[in-house]
Amino acid sequence: MxxxxxxxxxxxxxxxSVxxxxxxxxYESSxxxxxxxDHILKAEADLVLLDINLPYQDGYTICREIR
Structure with missing residues (x-):
């Protein structure tokens, strides 16, 4: 996985990661x-552990984009 x-x-x-x-x-990250x-979609991961407070955009926005 x-x-x-x-x-x-x-x-x-x-x-x-450890x-x-x-x-x-x-394990992969960026x-x-x-x-x-783009990095998430390219990785084709089975699961994404997503922080909510991030630079540029929040985790909710990223979640909507990858869904």
Whole structure:
């Protein structure tokens, strides 16, 4: 299972990557929040962990765009 993490806090993102990989999940993320929707769609992930408070646009808007 591939999980795409959208998180702007570096430490949280790092901890999530460690935990997800520890339990055998493929993990991907991006720091290019201006084009995050494109990165999410390109990754073809099974699950997206999406923060609400992000630079450029909020998580609700991103969720509507990827749906």
């Amino acid at each position: 591939k999980i795409f993490v959208v998180e702007d806090e570096t430490e949280i993102c790092k901890e999530l 935990l997800l990989q520890k339990y055998g999940y493929a 720091t290019d929040f201006a084009h995050i929707t």
